[in-house]
Amino acid sequence: MRFAIFGAGGVGGYLGARLAEAGEEVVLIARGEHLRAMRRDGLRLRSIAGDVVIDPIEGTDDPAEAGVADAVIVATKTWQLEDAAAAMPPLVGPETTVLPVLNGVEAADVLTERLGADRVVGGLCGMISFVAAPAEIHHVGAEPWVTLGELDRSVTERVERLAGALRRCRGLRVEIAEDIHVALWEKFMFITATGGVGAVTRAPMGVFRAVPETRAMLEDAMLEVVAVARARGIDLDPSVVDDRMAFIDGLEPHGTASMQRDIMDGKRSELEAWNGAVVRLGREAGVDTPVHRAIYASLLPQERRAQGALAFPEPP
Numbered sequence: 001m002r003f004a005i006f007g008a009g010g011v012g013g014y015l016g017a018r019l020a021e022a023g024e025e026v027v028l029i030a031r032g033e034h035l036r037a038m039r040r041d042g043l044r045l046r047s048i049a050g051d052v053v054i055d056p057i058e059g060t061d062d063p064a065e066a067g068v069a070d071a072v073i074v075a076t077k078t079w080q081l082e083d084a085a086a087a088m089p090p091l092v093g094p095e096t097t098v099l100p101v102l103n104g105v106e107a108a109d110v111l112t113e114r115l116g117a118d119r120v121v122g123g124l125c126g127m128i129s130f131v132a133a134p135a136e137i138h139h140v141g142a143e144p145w146v147t148l149g150e151l152d153r154s155v156t157e158r159v160e161r162l163a164g165a166l167r168r169c170r171g172l173r174v175e176i177a178e179d180i181h182v183a184l185w186e187k188f189m190f191i192t193a194t195g196g197v198g199a200v201t202r203a204p205m206g207v208f209r210a211v212p213e214t215r216a217m218l219e220d221a222m223l224e225v226v227a228v229a230r231a232r233g234i235d236l237d238p239s240v241v242d243d244r245m246a247f248i249d250g251l252e253p254h255g256t257a258s259m260q261r262d263i264m265d266g267k268r269s270e271l272e273a274w275n276g277a278v279v280r281l282g283r284e285a286g287v288d289t290p291v292h293r294a295i296y297a298s299l300l301p302q303e304r305r306a307q308g309a310l311a312f313p314e315p316p
Helices: 010-021 032-041 078-087 107-115 157-167 180-201 212-231 240-249 258-264 275-285 290-306
Strands: 002-006 025-029 043-047 052-054 058-060 069-074 092-100 122-133 136-149 173-176
Touching: 002 010, 010 025, 010 043, 010 052, 010 069, 010 122, 010 136, 010 157, 032 058, 078 107, 092 107, 092 122, 092 157, 122 180, 136 157, 136 180, 157 173, 180 212, 180 240, 180 258, 180 275, 180 290, 212 240, 212 275, 212 290, 258 290, 275 290
Parallel strands: 002 025, 002 069, 025 058, 043 136, 069 092, 136 173
Antiparallel strands: 043 052, 122 136
């Protein structure tokens, strides 16, 4: 299969390297020095599951130059998705499957509106990886996984084919979800709670899961997402909160979420698509979300500053 990876960061770069290693044809949509270094030196993946260098690797900043792909894996940040979707049509032909693996629960809706419902499937993934230097991806934790499924909950040949290609990647666990919407909201519940509580406390998981007050905040944040999901017709079982809390207790104590790291580094984050989305989607469904409202409001000034929309006064 020919894969276009739109967004060659920690996740997209990892998947692109593993797919190329498995013998698939891969083109990375990237930009700047990251792209220039890939064209010059190839793509280097340093991973706890085994290193690989793909040299040469096809890369471009122009989707029209890449041409039509069999599958487009979308791995941008959520705040980059609208622009990515607008640039994506040259990659998408009559038989192309578009698989978003972004955080949040709204990526498939954005892509469907731009590209058509018949082109897009639902997807999500998990791994701890990042761009360590131009053209160099480091995978430092967690067994990488991808879950995908049709948005209408059917099982189709295209999903089976795409899953089959991904399963040929070394060290990648791949599942086809019975209900991709439940899978998306389960992850959404986890990341918005851990990312939000981590960002407001500026503490790693081992700390905020141990302090009784912040542990309660974490659990309440998850329960709010369950309530919003169920009000929106997603059959999310409340017992999943206990399962996720047990999972969190087993994570490395120094762990942090990507949104927390971005906010602590003064970078633009995915706040709007995480805690902001919980508040907005809850309001639309008539569900109050006081924990997420407090998290969102607390982090919003920092987020707007990172976007360049708000300046903090200098101290005298």
